[in-house]
Amino acid sequence: MKNLGRVLGVLLLVLGASDVAFAGAWTQGQFNSYHKLSAAYYASAQEYDDSGHVVPSTGEKYYQDISYTYYGEFGLLDPVDLSLSLPYKTAYVNDEERTAEFGGIGDVEGGLKLRLYQSEAAGVFAIQGKYKYSGFYDENDLALPPGQGQDDIEGRLLYGRSLWPYGYVGLEAGYRVRFDEPSDEYKYLVEYGISFDPVSLRVKLDGSESAKNADDTFQGAQVDPTSGLEASYGKVEFAVGVHLVGPLSVEGAAATSVYGKQTSYGHTYTGAVVLQFK
Template identity: 40%
Template sequence: MFNLRKLLISQRSKPTLAVIGVSAAAILSSGLANAGAWVPKQGEGYNKLAYAYYEADEFRGDNDNFSEFIGENTSFYGEYGLGNNFAVYGQLLYQSLEQTDANNVKQTNNGFGDAEIGIRYQWQADPFVLSTSFLAKLPYLYDEDDDLALGNGQEDYELRVLLGKSLNQYGYLGAEFGYRYRSGAPSDEYRYLLEYGFSVNKNLYLRTKLDGVLSAENADSNASDTNANLLVVPEFDSGKWELTAGWTFDSSSKNKWGLELTYTQDIYGKNTLEGDSIQLGLTRVF
């Protein structure tokens, strides 16, 4: 399904789109800086600039007219500690999309997608890390009336509970559970995430995640798929498995630069695309 040669060719012209018993700083230095429940100290944080390529040729649902979907994006994720156990975080991405139907008719679009901004508070560190977050998704950087729109054009608001537990030299575990209210016609969503990561040595770390969406099945009865983009249908379930390998260049430096390579696969779902993606990211922990 994933075609590496096609990925390399496509890049030529398209603009693309932390533990109990130890401090948060120790998690940051391990390369596991964006482990969800841990909040960085005041003035510390994490940035990631990444390019991702996604390809799907199956749709889990009723759509006999679909043939292929290709999405490329360049994304920036940032997280910054405000002090008093608070942090702000957000993400912005630029997308290039191409969708082909059964008659080989292609639709394309590119531009900025939804912006996300949130705040997170860490309530405790013992006997496990407990945090809560609030996130807003903002659809103001694209035209929702485009034939292949870059989002579904409505605001989303999400509350999430995040848990973390250090396993000391065996890494860490994380779990997240949330509810996303989607304004307008689309269905609200239950969100969940399970995560495990560990450091192989002072430079190399590995991480895996299961990231899921379960529809609340409360979409408006007149909700329609006016947007051809099959990534943003009004109501769907999905589950993605992610595997990441990361390398920190100088773990003793205050500014820790690194690289991450992430493979993601759509492993289950309903009314959603079935594909896989690869992402290369430049990271900075400070």
């Protein structure tokens, strides 16, 4: 509960700042902001093997987690955004290596996005850097940490284009450097969305491909029970948002694994409250 109190305290400070998140490449504009409080449920009793086939999890493993996450974007300058992702996770795993559950602050991620170019004809081009910090817990003292137990840095190229009145499309490609045993990752995302005020719809493919450079001398259980040292995955998410009043909207989403290697197979269900200030 002490950790949860720290999370709520940070949320109050950030939400007190005040002030439209678009897809990926778009920035908020100076002093505008976007705030999202979400709750997500994930469960898995199957996994992808090294060949990409879905098989029963090794040792009859069952994994589930419930994550409560604050995500925010703040327009520092018109072409520059700061972002923060702050999760509180409760997780449970039962397998041949451990039976454990834990709740606490997970991996916190901060980001900086810079819009490079924008025009009506060409769309929006941007770059983004992210840093993931795992210092709110000690993975060596926990049977089931609330995160991956390591820090990462990531760089991304982002592109977005309005197809008005037929919605928008977003594309992202990046590379994540992982500081410990698991391999680095190539990241990619394809997104399409459209609005019929007050309802908006979105579908996206979010994926990660192993760079195949894991530490092959590592022995022992993985900190993250849902992934191997050279995991790859692809997930499709469908989301529906409804604008209620003023800056307030609500959103529901469902995501499912569509391919992978050395990672769990499962489904995620998310509900969220969104505040946009401009």
